Amino acid sequence: MTDRKRMHSIPDLEAKGRKRLVLIVEDDFVNREILKINMQQEYEIICAETGCEAREKIHAHSDTLSLILLDLNLPDLNGLDLLRELKQDMDLSKIPVIVLTADTESEVESLTSGASDFIPKPYPRQEIIMARARRCIELSENRDLIRWTERDHLTGLFNRDYFDRYAEQYDHYHRNDPTDALVLDISHFRMMNERFGKAYCDEVLRRIGAELFTFVKENGGIACRWEADTFQIYCPHREDYPALAARVAAAASGPDEGRVHIRIGVNPNVDKSGDMERRFDRAKSAADMIRSSLTESVAYYNDDLRQKELDAGQLLDDFRGALAEEQFLVYYQPKYNIQGPKPVLCGAEALVRWKHPERGMVSPGTFIPLFEHNGLIRELDNYVWRKAALQIRRWKDQLGCSVPVSVNVSRIDMLDPDLTETLCGLIKDNRLDFSDLHLEITESAYTEDSKQIKDIVAGLRNQGFKIEMDDFGSGYSSLNMIITLPIDLLKLDMGFIRSAFSESGDTGMLKIMMDIAHHLSVPMIAEGVETKEQMLTLKDLGCDIVQGYYFSKPVPAEEFEEFMRQEEK
């Protein structure tokens, strides 16, 4: 039963003038009847005489039960055990329980086991019983209302706003206890969504929620669903996280054993002087280390990551100065058309390099993701595009010719409302043709907000820019989607080349990708081609254009001119 169902039941009941439902669990006939008579004016009553019957009825009416009156001495089981069982269950634990007992010793134990109240035997006056029942229901309904706002409605765990608040509160009461921050998510969740559908994946998330609920119930701490398939847990320090990952994966997979793979990033023994967000960012960077691994399930934040974080911070600080001092260089890597008898130079990709005064050449693999993360990439890309446009102009002027240059357009650039204007401005200011500049847009950009992105790309294409879909095959776009996309060239993700030509690889996948390109009547570019054998295989498969170390690494503009001169010979 979710909070939603329960919450709906309260106003519904009032609107319909229906009575709230109360379960009396009592084996003694006389006692049962006394309670029933006492309460039936105000409540709808159902009864159970044994623990098993009670369990059945609780499950059958879990959505609508407002209160359980529970005798501790039942013929088949101890009422306290049943109580504990209910309190371990995320859904059933919300139903308030009043314990009925003649034994004053059990009162404390009942309360610590999760009972809301107790009524001693022999029973007190009717008004007392009624007052206790009423108060209990009222408190629980108020609590339900609060739950409704502080919970994620799919999983019943806290939502992110309240999680932060409760995590601070948790700290307050556990100031000196070693505490771990965890980020947990599902590997390849997007792909699962595509393959198995939303309803199935919602069920998986719900199961994870229930398992995490049990985990924190047993071990202390708090848990929330942060967003989509990401969960956060803040709990007492422990060592056995692989076991937790296995346990959550098993629960999430349910009958489809092994289907769901869980990753956990752990920031162990958090530094409580830093802010909460930071503690979980660190757990997240740990989780990111095993992003694509299907064998590892737990990663820890460690000194290496700490150093990386510091380095990243340094690069961010250095960015503005570096841009002003022109420390960023644009290199060019040739693209060759290989379909004729002899490879023909047909273009170049502009790739940025950072000549850092202290660190030497920094690879874009290091700084691009960083700048994408905080939006600086827009400034950098604008700079690279301008340099590339100037370079094309210079080649035209000095050599009397040029080749189309493709520039990378990051996902973040697509959100810039001035994007089209900026790019068109470069063409105009440098007196270029639109076909001189190709735009490489990574496949994953399309999958995020496809309608908006599609419209922007279509607009650029209508202007006359040629659009290349970069890293094709690395995202999750379906064939249906690709057919509708405004693109002129597909640029195969390098991963396909790597795996096709690895020791145990075969070219089956390559062939499929080529077939897709042919089906769409769009030329295919393969990048990362390092050997003659790879080039010839691709040629046989019908690949049109090749880029890679086999022909050349990315080189400075002056060196690139050599390739153009050679063509002329």
Ligand code: C2E
């Ligand atoms: P990408 O767009 O997929 O670029 C191809 C990468 O493969 C380049 O790495 C290139 O140097 C490398 N490469 C080319 N041929 C071979 C080969 O035969 N073997 C191997 N192993 N690698 C090869 P690079 O220059 O380090 O760039 C990495 C990524 O950084 C690029 O991937 C692109 O996503 C991004 N990037 C580079 N420059 C820019 C830029 O100006 N703007 C934006 N937004 N992203 C950029």
Ligand code: CA
């Ligand atoms: Ca690219």
Ligand code: CA
């Ligand atoms: Ca690529």
